[in-house]
Each structure stands twice: as structure tokens, then as C-alpha cells.
Amino acid sequence: MIRTDGKLGPADLERGLTDLFACAAESTHALRLRLYGKRGPAASPASAEAAPVFTVEGRYTSRGWTEWTQGFLFGNAIQLFDATGERELLDYGREGTRTIMASHVSHTGVHDHGFNNLSTYGNLLRLATEGRFDTDRGEMDFYRLALKISGAVQAARWSALSADWGYVYSFNGAHSLFADTIRSMRVLAVAHRLGHTLMSEQDARVNLLRRLLVHAETTARYNVYFGEGRDAYDIRGRVAHESIFNVASGAYRCPSTQQGYSPFSTWTRGLAWILLGFAELCEYLETVEESEIAALELPYYRSKGELLERFAETARATADFYIEWSPTDGVPYWDTGAPGLARLSGWSDRPADPFNRFEPVDSSAAAIAAQGLLRLARHLRTRTDASDRSTGVADAERYQQAGLRTAATLFADPYLARDPKHEGILLHSVYHRPNGWDHVRAGQEVPNGEACMWGDYHALELGVYIKRLIDGAPYLTFFAGTGRDVDGQAADAGEPAGQGD
DSSP, X not given: OOOOOSOOOGGGGHHHHHHHHHHHHHHHHHHHHHHHGGGXXXXXXXXXXXXXXXXXXXXXXXXXXXXXXXHXXXXXXXXXXXXXXXXXXXXXXXXXXXXXTHHHHSOOSOSOHHHHTIIIIIHHHHHHHTTSSOOOHHHHHHHHHHHHHHHHHHHHSEEESSSSOEEEOOTTOTTEEESGGGGGHHHHHHHHHTTOOEEOGGGOEEOHHHHHHHHHHHHHHHTBOOSSOSSTTOOTXXXXXXXXXXXXXXXXXXXXXXXXXOTTSOBHHHHHHHHHHHHHHHHHHTTSOHHHHHTTOOTTOSSHHHHHHHHHHHHHHHHHHHHHTSOTTSOOXXXXXXXXXXXXXXXXXXXXXXXXXXXXXXXXXXHHHHHHHHXXXXXXXXXXXXXXXXXXXXXXXXXXHHHHHHHXXXXXXXXXXXXXTOOOSBOSOOSOTTTTXXXXXXXXXXXXXXXXXXXXXXHHHHHHHHHHHHHTOOOOOTTTTSSBOTTSOBOOOSSOOXXXX
């Protein structure tokens, strides 16, 4: 169980943040030069290694499944610019986005739009709106148009179970609802906030906010467990990676998994996606007017308050499960049911050991979950409609301590890739343990010592999030720059702020 009895504050992580950004800048520049040379992405947009996935012996390699990591490659540079102000990193991120990312905006075959396109177009729009770099109306409109199209294309990948139930289906097919996809719903939220609508058959107008909320409720109902006796393994906060449906009848059939050990255990990165996804959506929904939610006429939410309670409870259930089923330092093993854990006596009562003989840890899950814990803590502290405010504040403190402890672990040895020859940033991540895709180094018995593109990106996003808290900078949200900030106040998203570098 994660230690939550400390008194950590964001400023206590300043040394770790300095080390994180220094390691990340070195590896990002080195990878850029290897992939694109000094001429940059514009000179070689069709590079065979344009979508690195994970490292093998410290060198990034590609892995054919989907190219869901392309946006993280350029997003890392953009996040580093946010943290350090280094213009060369911004230029690399802008150029890569402009020359390579277009196919991801119109990609109809994946559930990953929120990953690829908010990491690039979304971050650039946010920074431009803040006035962090010189731009013009045309460039900002380019980012807005990309995000509008991306949101609509993602929303069109739809399996309708009934008028009020359905989901954006995974690349496995129309029968498959992934836990991961909850974080892709951000791009529907952004497209909706930018005023966009999906046009369908006979010019039917599909409201993107409604589609987001239907997907989220379907996910909460089927992929998340609340200890209500759904099956023999219904533990509050447990997450199934995949839910399977009969697309002919719309009936739910069973839990499943692609990357976890079992449908009845919890793949910890899927757990982390749910925790962060619902925590972020709570922040977004706080900025949506009550009347707009009421107009959607969703049968399961009679008010904005009920909607927020449902999303917050989903995030809290998964946060509690994550805290309970992780080692004391916040870095989980890859699956709570991994069979080798039985040979790691007391594994949850001590820090994680990435060099053990039996099961790998997953630092990428920790980077994702830590941000979710911190966002959930802030939401519980700031909400005004909670009937159990005292309980909410106590939980908020526990979640914040868990999030900061996890972040502090990741921003130090043995998780930072300090070796200048290593192209990664965050070590000891796992991609697909059941398929055996993860590299096992000589002398080791389980994968360790390697990085992945989503782990690197979410470590940087976590770092930028905490740094902005320390600096008193604008609060980091996925919808910044779209017209309304996290406190619900109107924000100017129409013109660049006019501030230089």
C-alpha cells in the first residue's frame, strides 16, 4: 500500500523535476537527431522509424500494432519547452506536428485520437493561447481545425448499444470497449468546446459532449467494479481492461483483457487510465453549464451534481484500489493478479523492486496514476456541491500524498534514465507482457531497464503539472486554450496573447 502519512508538498519535488527535465532534454535531442538528423522532420516525414514505441537495450524501436505513440514523440519536445523554455524543442514539436501528424487527425481505425492529437495540436494551442511563443491567427486556427476534425472522427467510431448506451470501440473491433479509451474522450470534449458537431447520415447532428458522456457512463458501468456483486471478483475499484459486447443485440457478454494477466485481475496501466481519465473529466465538467448538461436528457444523470458525483466516485474507487494494491513507493507491478507476485512475499509492504526475478513493475502506470491522484485531490478540495465535504477533504489529502510520493519515486533513481546513451526518460515500463514484447536484458529474468514513449510523455506531463503548481503558473488542463478555464471563467481563445518568447 502506498505510504500516505507524509507531508509532501509540490515544492519538495523541485530537485527531482530538475533532474527529470535535464535527462529528458538530453534524450529527446539525441532521439531527434537519430531519427531526423539536423534537417528535422520536414526533410524526412516518411521516416521508417517515425513512430518509436519502446526501447531495446536503450534504443527506441517501433512495434506494429497501431501508431498510437507518434504524438508522444513530438509531445515530449513540446512539454519540455513548456518546462524549460528551450526554443529548439518547440520548433521540433511544431515542425513534427505540421509535417507528420495529419494522418492521425483523420485516422478512422483507432481509439487513440486523444493521445496523438492532444499531445501535439492540443499542447501547441494551449501554449499559443498563453502567449508562450509568437504565432498568428492562421496557426492557431490550424490547431483548432485539427482538434475539431479529430474529435469528430473519433466520435464516429461508435458502437450503439441503445439510444442511451454505447462506446467508441477499440481497434479490436466493434465488440470491444477498452478502459484506455476514456482518456481519448478528451478530444471529444475539446472539439465540443471549440463549437464542433459530428455530422452523420441524413445530416443528423451528433452532440460530442453527449457522446463523450454516454461512452464514459458505459465504461464506468462495465469496465469498473464497485463492490456490488457483479461477479465473484467484484472488488471496489478493480478495472477490466476490455468489455465485450454482442453487437447484434447490444448485450454485455464478459470482461476481457489484451495486455493484462486475466479478465478477473487488474492490469495496472488500464487502472491508471481510468483514474486519470475520470479525474480530468471532473475538471472539465466543472466548467460546463448546468443547462447544457440538462439539455442532453441523459437518463442516468438528473443534474450536473449527479454527473460529477458519478465521475468522482469512479475516480475515487480506482484511486483507493490503486493505493491499496501498489507497493509503498507508488510504482505498481504490471498486474495485480500476476502469478509471480505469490513468490514476492510482502511485495505491497515495501518499495517496488524492478530487478526482482518474478514479475516486472510498470513505471508508466505510475506516471499516469500519479497525475490522476493529484487532479482528483484538487477536484475534491475545490468542489462546492459535496455533501460529505469533510470526508472529501480527508480523501483529497490522502490522494495528494499518494500522488506526490509516486512522482518523487519516478523522478529519482532507479527510474530516471541518466545514462546519456539511453534514449528513454522513464525506466522500468512494460508494454505487452502476455505477448512477450518487452525486452529482457542479459542476466535478468523479467523486463526492466527499458522505457516506452507513453511512459516518457506522462512522466513529463506529470512534471509539468507539478512545476506549474510550484510556479503559480496557469493550471494545466487538456482544455486550456479552448474558451473556458478550469475555474469556469471565460478565457480568450480567439487570438494569440501577443506575448513573445
